[in-house]
Amino acid sequence: MTSIAELVSAAGGVLRKRDLVALGATDRRLTHAVRSGSVRRPRRGWYSTLSPADRRFQAVRIGGRLSGAAALFECGAWLQRRPPLTVSVPANASRLRPRRRARVVWDGRDICDRGSLTSVDPRDALVRAICELDFLDAVAVVDWALHTGLIELDDLPRLLAHLPRDAQRIIGWVDPKTQSILESLVRTRERLRGNQVEIQCRLSNGQLLDLLINGIVGLETDGREFHESSFEVDRRKDCVIIGDGYLPLRASASMVLRDADRLSRAIETLLTIHNDPPPSRPDILDLARPLPGRGRRPWRLGRVPCRADRTRFPCPA
Structure with missing residues (x-):
């Protein structure tokens, strides 16, 4: 006979009493299951196999x-x-x-x-x-x-x-080609700084580059911290990035999550020392800029810049 705990676990960890009764459970079996500790009652009429610390x-x-x-x-x-x-x-x-x-x-x-x-x-x-x-x-x-x-x-x-x-x-501000939270965070931060960011760009050898910033900096996320087994492959990919005319840069997860300012300064330095003029950025100019929120929402988006604003402020801050 299937136990009460097995029935609750099969339902995802939480089940109502009426559903258990429909599955053949009796009051005696339910009481025994609670007293034995195989299930818990988070609320009257509800039975669970989840930990009380589970949200x-x-x-x-x-x-x-x-x-x-x-x-x-x-x-x-x-x-x-x-x-x-x-x-x-x-x-x-x-x-x-x-x-x-x-x-x-x-x-x-x-x-x-x-x-x-x-x-x-x-x-x-x-x-x-x-x-x-x-x-x-x-x-x-x-x-x-x-x-x-x-x-x-x-x-x-x-x-x-x-x-x-x-x-x-x-x-x-979203992009369906994004493959990880690291790519999403870097892309949004750089776009907020007025840079143009392309996701998953194809290199000359067919490999994909995580992010291409202003057509200059080729940024790969995760780096050696999570790619220890593919260290040699990653170094060869850096050579391909350079051969395609980009400046390579690798960032670990900890850099993206906990040292974002230093990473941004490194990107800006690479963009500054490059001699080519930055590309046009129509996608950045068409974006509504985030502003401080009102009420419970911590942010709000302003209006899309009009043509006159784009002439005065070609790179919104």
């Missing part, structure tokens, strides 16, 4: 499901740090258990009808996460969603239609 367990204990960046973090989204706990509950929810440093949001029936017992649908979580995170992380999670196939670029405007009008302009 899914905590969300159910409060009375809802994970939402926003907290839900995307459990899915493996590209985030620099663990986000605060956000819990989605129905609009008519009651008897919630408060928890310090946890944010509770009330969602409509359309959102409540999607997702799992522990998390809202990842698409709904993505929309909320965009307004929770800072600008770099917000762009990164959208890049992640496009990279993993969670959403398609053509479907993104419809998905973001419920966001404020300025937040919808984040579409101009």
Whole structure:
């Protein structure tokens, strides 16, 4: 006979009592499972095999499901740090258990009808996460969603239609060709500095270059810290980058995540010592620039520069 713990684990770690009863569980078996410690009750009528430290367990204990960046973090989204706990509950929810440093949001029936017992649908979580995170992380999670196939670029405007009008302009900052959070962070930082960045450029030997900045600096992320086994291959690729007329630069994950200013100064130095004039940057001039946020959202996007602004300020700061 299948145990209660096996039934709950097969359902993702959390299951309601009525679902267990439909599977043949009795009150006696449920009581024995709780007393033996094979399952826990985060809330009356709910049974779980998850650890109490698990955020899914905590969300159910409060009375809802994970939402926003907290839900995307459990899915493996590209985030620099663990986000605060956000819990989605129905609009008519009651008897919630408060928890310090946890944010509770009330969602409509359309959102409540999607997702799992522990998390809202990842698409709904993505929309909320965009307004929770800072600008770099917000762009990164959208890049992640496009990279993993969670959403398609053509479907993104419809998905973001419920966001404020300025937040919808984040579409101009994402790139579906991005392969990692490191590429996303470097690309956004350099574009904010007025540089043109191309992703996954093909070299003369057919290999792909992670980032090409202003058509001058060929930047490869991860470096030897994660590519120890391919050290020789990476050095040969550097020779190809030089042979194609670019200045090679390699950055480890720790440099991108924790020493971004030094990396940016190195890029600017390489751009400065290069004798060729910088290329035109129409994609940068057409972007709405991030500004300090208002209310809960830590950022907002300004208007797209008009033609007169582009003449006065060819490289927006």
